Amino acid sequence: xxxxxxxxxxxxxxxxxxxxxxxxxxxxxxxxxxxxxxxxxxxxxxxxxxxxxxxxxxxxxxxxxxxxxxxxxxxxxxxxxxxxxxxxxxxxxxxxxxxxxxxxxxxxxxxxxxxxxxxxxxxxxxxxxxxxxxxxxxxxxxxxxxxxxxxxxxxxxxxxxxxxxxxxxxxxxxxxxxxxxxxxxxxxxxxxxxxxxxxxxxxxxxxxxxxxxxxxxxxxxxxxxxxxxxxxxxxxxxxxxxxxxxxxxxxxxxxxxxxxxxxxxxxxxxxxxxxxxxxxxxxxxxxxxxxxxxxxxxxxxxxxxxxxxx
Amino acid sequence: xxxxxxxxxxxxxxxxxxxxxxxxxxxxxxxxxxxxxxxxxxxxxxxxxxxxxxxxxxxxxxxxxxxxxxxxxxxxxxxxxxxxxxxxxxxxxxxxxxxxxxxxxxxxxxxxxxxxxxxxxxxxxxxxxxxxxxxxxxxxxxxxxxxxxxxxxxxxxxxxxxxxxxxxxxxxxxxxxxxxxxxxxxxxxxxxxxxxxxxxxxxxxxxxxxxxxxxxxxxxxxxxxxxxxxxxxxxxxxxxxxxxxxxxxxxxxxxxxxxxxxxxxxxxxxxxxxxxxxxxxxxxxxxxxxxxxxxxxxxxxxxxxxxxxxxxxxxxxxxxxxxxxxxxxxxxxxxxxxxxxxxxxxxxxxxxxxxxxxxxxxxxxxxxxxxxxxxxxxxxxxxxxxxxxxxxxxxxxxxxxxxxxxxxxxxxxxxxxxxxxxxxxxxxxxxxxxxxxxxxxxxxxxxxxxxxxxxxxxxxxxxxxxxxxxxxxxxxxxxxxxxxxxxxxxxxxxxxxxxxxxxxxxxxxxxxxxxxxxxxxx
Numbered sequence: 149x150x151x152x153x154x155x156x157x158x159x160x161x162x163x164x165x166x167x168x169x170x171x172x173x174x175x176x177x178x179x180x181x182x183x184x185x186x187x188x189x190x191x192x193x194x195x196x197x198x199x200x201x202x203x204x205x206x207x208x209x210x211x212x213x214x215x216x217x218x219x220x221x222x223x224x225x226x227x228x229x230x231x232x233x234x235x236x237x238x239x240x241x242x243x244x245x246x247x248x249x250x251x252x253x254x255x256x257x258x259x260x261x262x263x264x265x266x267x268x269x270x271x272x273x274x275x276x277x278x279x280x281x282x283x284x285x286x287x288x289x290x291x292x293x294x295x296x297x298x299x300x301x302x303x304x305x306x307x308x309x310x311x312x313x314x315x316x317x318x319x320x321x322x323x324x325x326x327x328x329x330x331x332x333x334x335x336x337x338x339x340x341x342x343x344x345x346x347x348x349x350x351x352x353x354x355x356x357x358x359x360x361x362x363x364x365x366x367x368x369x370x371x372x373x374x375x376x377x378x379x380x381x382x383x384x385x386x387x388x389x390x391x392x393x394x395x396x397x398x399x400x401x402x403x404x405x406x407x408x409x410x411x412x413x414x415x416x417x418x419x420x421x422x423x424x425x426x427x428x429x430x431x432x433x434x435x436x437x438x439x440x441x442x443x444x445x446x447x448x449x450x451x452x453x454x455x456x457x458x
Numbered sequence: 459x460x461x462x463x464x465x466x467x468x469x470x471x472x473x474x475x476x477x478x479x480x481x482x483x484x485x486x487x488x489x490x491x492x493x494x495x496x497x498x499x500x501x502x503x504x505x506x507x508x509x510x511x512x513x514x515x516x517x518x519x520x521x522x523x524x525x526x527x528x529x530x531x532x533x534x535x536x537x538x539x540x541x542x543x544x545x546x547x548x549x550x551x552x553x554x555x556x557x558x559x560x561x562x563x564x565x566x567x568x569x570x571x572x573x574x575x576x577x578x579x580x581x582x583x584x585x586x587x588x589x590x591x592x593x594x595x596x597x598x599x600x601x602x603x604x605x606x607x608x609x610x611x612x613x614x615x616x617x618x619x620x621x622x623x624x625x626x627x628x629x630x631x632x633x634x635x636x637x638x639x640x641x642x643x644x645x646x647x648x649x650x651x652x653x654x655x656x657x658x659x660x661x662x663x664x665x666x667x668x669x670x671x672x673x674x675x676x677x678x679x680x681x682x683x684x685x686x687x688x689x690x691x692x693x694x695x696x697x698x699x700x701x702x703x704x705x706x707x708x709x710x711x712x713x714x715x716x717x718x719x720x721x722x723x724x725x726x727x728x729x730x731x732x733x734x735x736x737x738x739x740x741x742x743x744x745x746x747x748x749x750x751x752x753x754x755x756x757x758x759x760x761x762x763x764x765x766x767x768x769x770x771x772x773x774x775x776x777x778x779x780x781x782x783x784x785x786x787x788x789x790x791x792x793x794x795x796x797x798x799x800x801x802x803x804x805x806x807x808x809x810x811x812x813x814x815x816x817x818x819x820x821x822x823x824x825x826x827x828x829x830x831x832x833x834x835x836x837x838x839x840x841x842x843x844x845x846x847x848x849x850x851x852x853x854x855x856x857x858x859x860x861x862x863x864x865x866x867x868x869x870x871x872x873x874x875x876x877x878x879x880x881x882x883x884x885x886x887x888x889x890x891x892x893x894x895x896x897x898x899x900x901x902x903x904x905x906x907x908x909x910x911x912x913x914x915x916x917x918x919x920x921x922x923x924x925x926x927x928x929x930x931x932x933x934x935x936x937x938x939x940x941x942x943x944x945x946x947x948x949x950x951x952x953x954x955x956x957x958x959x960x961x962x963x964x965x966x967x968x969x970x971x972x973x974x975x976x977x978x979x980x
Binding site: 178179180181182184185186187188189190191192194195196198199202230231232233238241242297300301304305308311312313314315316399400401402404408409412415416417 | 579668695857859861899
């Protein structure tokens with residue numbers, strides 16, 4: 149297991165190399181000049197040149213990239229062009245907020261999605277199944293910004309139950325977490341339904357039923373255990389993307405997380421921030437995938453990790 | 459069973475809502491709440507170029523002079539000043555007992571340090587242009603002199619500035635953010651981080667700054683002038699307009715600028731319309747044309763564009779009357795002269811010009827930013843121009859790419875605005891139309907008229923106000939005739955305040971609001 153984890157971590161190096169190179173190339177290829185955004189309307193050309201020099205934009209693409217890699221090798225993500233703050237410090241400050249949001253939304257989405265999926269599968273073809281399916285499809289089709297606005301207007305403005313924006317305790321967390329959980333809940337419900345239906349067709353389920361085992365035991369011991377792999381996959385993917393920042397949700401609810409930080413960086417063409425967020429996002433995804441694989445291994449010993457790594 | 463399930467689900471949701479909900483106000487008592495749509499980039503006066511940062515800096519710092527409600531230059535830290543007859547020497551007499559937030563008294567030497575810091579290339583200030591007409595500024599920047607000859611400390615409370623040549627807007631430029639005084643010891647102690655540890659003389663001090671969340675200012679009890687009536691100011695950083703409006707309606711924010719999309723909603727609401735305030739902005743929105751190459755190097759085609767667009771109708775309908783029709787580039791509030799009425803909408807004349815010039819079907823590229831309001835407006839302009847036979851291809855670009863393209867002269871037409879940094883017509887004429895400013899410095903239409911250059915320069919160098927206005931008037935008239943850009947309107951902004959906010963004043967220039975008049979009464 150340790151050998152497998154080490155292998156995966158070593159693989160992160162070429163992956164990061166490729167991703168930074170690609171992102172760096174894209175940022176350089178984009179039209180526009182980030183320095184112009186920094187200096188306002190009437191800056192002295194010598195000052196503009198000085199800033200270009202300071203941030204290394206006077207050099208060619210290769211030299212800039214090597215310079216950036218050197219910086220990275222010291223664990224330095226550089227400083228924001230605008231605030232002059234260390235990008236890594238900002239990421240470290242914002243990540244806990246994003247993590248809280250991701251955990252909270254998964255806390256809502258996972259149990260409710262799985263329960264709804266089970267109910268839907270057990271009540272296949274009945275009203276409740278059709279209703280859950282309809283709600284799931286609607287939840288997946290409605291854009292997050294729209295549901296966020298509607299929920300905010302209803303729960304904050306009309307019912308005055310939650311603050312509409314800000315970063316803080318559970319009151320501030322509730323709305324963005326709920327909005328973020330909606331598509332995850334819908335996906336999980338649909339995936340669970342399909343997986344459960346597949347399992348329910350298996351002969352061992354009939355055997356268990358014939359033996360007179362209670363439904364709850366059949367569900368947890370036989371069905372859930374065997375249907376869990378696709379569910380874990382969806383949870384892993386969603387969780388990974390939430391940890392990278394849910395841009396729309398964080399922006400609408402003014403939640404101070406990685407998503408808003410990344411968005412700000414993109415709007416302002418703050419290259420160190422954009423690069424820092426890309427690298428951080430890659431690392432997060434790799435780690436989440438690694439943990440997902442480990443969970444696969446423990447839940448289903450037929451999945452051998454060393455085979456996957458080869 | 460299904461009904462039972464629905465009932466249980468409803469009960470569960472109700473319990474969750476009850477447990478989690480609680481909207482007790484988190485407001486700090488006695489603090490006024492404003493909204494910023496983006497995090498201020500810096501609070502170092504040397505580096506500030508954005509309005510958010512500048513409006514906060516105005517509450518943390520002071521300069522020698524500031525603007526009063528009538529746009530006149532009035533005393534700030536300088537109690538009075540003298541300007542030599544030839545307009546070259548400015549002598550400022552400082553108030554005694556003005557203290558930085560670290561407790562040290564402000565002396566003339568602090569102004570010398572603060573102003574030289576702007577000019578020093580290592581500071582990388584984008585605002586060097588504010589002081590580049592001071593004697594010895596160029597030599598200092600090139601490293602040929604250790605100090606700026608034109609900044610002289612006569613004694614602790616007397617500071618002199620000598621210019622290379624008379625420059626009439628100089629005094630109003632000293633009301634700007636880069637002319638604020640800062641303490642050397644704090645600037646050197648914090649280095650680059652001075653931007654987030656500002657230390658000034660203003661009516662407020664920085665208490666807390668959580669990036670992307672909020673920024674809290676606290677009343678400075680030792681402020682040398684009239685003290686603030688609120689305990690402090692909280693700037694909530696909220697990117698979304700709709701979220702801001704929700705926060706405002708819940709009473710969590712006290713004053714907001716009304717976004718165009720919400721203007722009608724509040725205007726037609728009896729509860730709210732009496733709390734709407736308007737602000738005539740010192741700005742000009744315009745459609746620029748690239749004069750450096752065909753087709754807009756042809757004056758007649760530019761004239762045809764003027765005749766083709768009904769600005770008045772666009773202003774009244776699309777823009778809901780939120781502005782004043784512009785006669786020329788200089789905003790009406792700054793113009794102290796009359797200008798002849800410009801070209802009025804007449805598509806027949808426009809078509810006739812295009813037919814006569816043989817330009818029917820000419821294709822032009824119009825660049826706009828990816829802002830939805832601007833895109834909508836561009837489509838209206840496109841429709842008008844297409845009607846007279848000019849094909850307009852709209853190209854949307856992200857802001858910095860847009861700015862870069864316009865600076866390089868890539869578009870044939872573009873949509874931009876210019877806002878005053880200081881209340882002088884020169885701020886609209888020199889950067890935008892002087893041939894030395896082609897490209898990034900402001901003259902993006904690449905307009906070259908030597909006569910206009912001379913008139914602007916004569917206005918800048920003139921000490922007599924009447925003469926100055928006369929030169930500016932002549933320059934503006936020539937510009938209107940040459941039509942390098944079609945001025946559309948001067949935007950009027952609308953704000954809305956809570957009923958408990960008293961004496962809130964709106965200012966067209968961000969440095970004018972020191973935050974000392976406003977009060978909370980509930």
